[in-house]
Amino acid sequence: DAKTTQPPSMDCAEGRAANLPCNHSTISGNEYVYWYRQIHSQGPQYIIHGLKNNETNEMASLIITEDRKSSTLILPHATLRDTAVYYCIVREEDTGFQKLVFGTGTRLLVSP
Amino acid sequence: GAVVSQHPSRVICKSGTSVKIECRSLDFQATTMFWYRQFPKQSLMLMATSNEGSKATYEQGVEKDKFLINHASLTLSTLTVTSAHPEDSSFYICSASLQGRRADTQYFGPGTRLTVL
Numbered sequence: 688d689a690k691t692t693q694p695p696s697m698d699c700a701e702g703r704a705a706n707l708p709c710n711h712s713t714i715s716g717n718e719y720v721y722w723y724r725q726i727h728s729q730g731p732q733y734i735i736h737g738l739k740n741n742e743t744n745e746m747a748s749l750i751i752t753e754d755r756k757s758s759t760l761i762l763p764h765a766t767l768r769d770t771a772v773y774y775c776i777v778r779e780e781d782t783g784f785q786k787l788v789f790g791t792g793t794r795l796l797v798s799p
Numbered sequence: 800g801a802v803v804s805q806h807p808s809r810v811i812c813k814s815g816t817s818v819k820i821e822c823r824s825l826d827f828q829a830t831t832m833f834w835y836r837q838f839p840k841q842s843l844m845l846m847a848t849s850n851e852g853s854k855a856t857y858e859q860g861v862e863k864d865k866f867l868i869n870h871a872s873l874t875l876s877t878l879t880v881t882s883a884h885p886e887d888s889s890f891y892i893c894s895a896s897l898q899g900r901r902a903d904t905q906y907f908g909p910g911t912r913l914t915v916l
Contacts, residue, residue, distance in 0.1 A: 723907075730803075730892045730907035731843065774842075785831060785896050785903045789843040 691775045696794040699769075705762040707793050709775030712756040718779050720751060721787065722760045724771040731774065731789075734760065765797045801827050803895050805908035812883055813916055820878045820911045822893030828873035829895035833905065834866075837890040849876045883915045 692710040699705040711720065721736040735742055735749045737758075742749040748761040762769055774792040778785070802825040812818050822832055830851050835843040847857045847868050855868035867879040876895075880887055890912055894905040 721904075725843075728890070728910070728912070730805075730894075730910045733904055733906060736904065785905070786845060786848070787833075787894075787905055788845070789835075791842055 691777060691790055693773070693775055693790065693793045695791065696796070699762075699765045699795060699797050701767060701797055701799050702764055705765040705769065705795060705797070707760040707762075707773050707775075707795065708757065709760070710757045711775070711777045714755050714777050715779075718777045720749065720755075720758050721776045721778060722747070722749065723774045723776065723787075723789075724769075725774070725792075726768075726771045734773075765795075767797050767799065769795065770797045771795060801825075801895070801897050801904075801906040803893065803906050803908040805891075805893055805911050807911060808909060809912045809914075811914045811916065814884055815882055817879055817881045818883055818913060820880075820891055820893075820913075822876045822878070822895070822908055824874045824895040824897075824906075827895070827897050829897065830873060831896040832870060832876040833894045833896070834868060834876075834878050835892045835894070837892060837910075843892060846878075880913065883913070885915045888913055888915045 719736050719738050722734040723731040725731045735747050737749045751758045772792040772794050804823045806821045832849045834846045837843045846861045847855045849855045849868050849870040851870045857863045870876040890910050892910045894907040896903050896905050
């Protein structure tokens, strides 16, 4: 799986948009970009994933650059409950074992 | 999203005993489940991949005789930590793979906090 690079931490004011970047410059053509988050002492929560088109769901938006070497997860109106570690992961569509390899992620702190 | 449960959520045991952790997919069938371990202030580390009806595949450095995995049905996988020692104290998390129209997505359980005294 390709390696991802994320900033170790970010701050965001409550109600503002949180934009979390991820670099994946060695991503290959059949690899998806996945985003998960982990709130303290809980299991990771799936947020969103995409291949090359921008994606949006009820939780967030995923913007993938045209060359696919980087992406941004956008939480449009961050709340205190969005404080968590956010993981950006790239993975092949179907490897048989479908592993997710977690990096160190970005610790997002949303403040009042 | 899909729901995965784990039981127990927290367990404390004495050194040398065995502990079993259950992972269930509640509203979907999962042919593949995964077991992760997370030490304090660290990221998740994959321990093994569990396929229904076959032997688990362990990651390098994970002792298969110490961490027994059984995937007896499409909704249940168990992890047994045998002869637990204090260094096995950790947060154990399972996930189940749901095949979707575009790609597979893993859904995680809430985790089990194991403390070995």
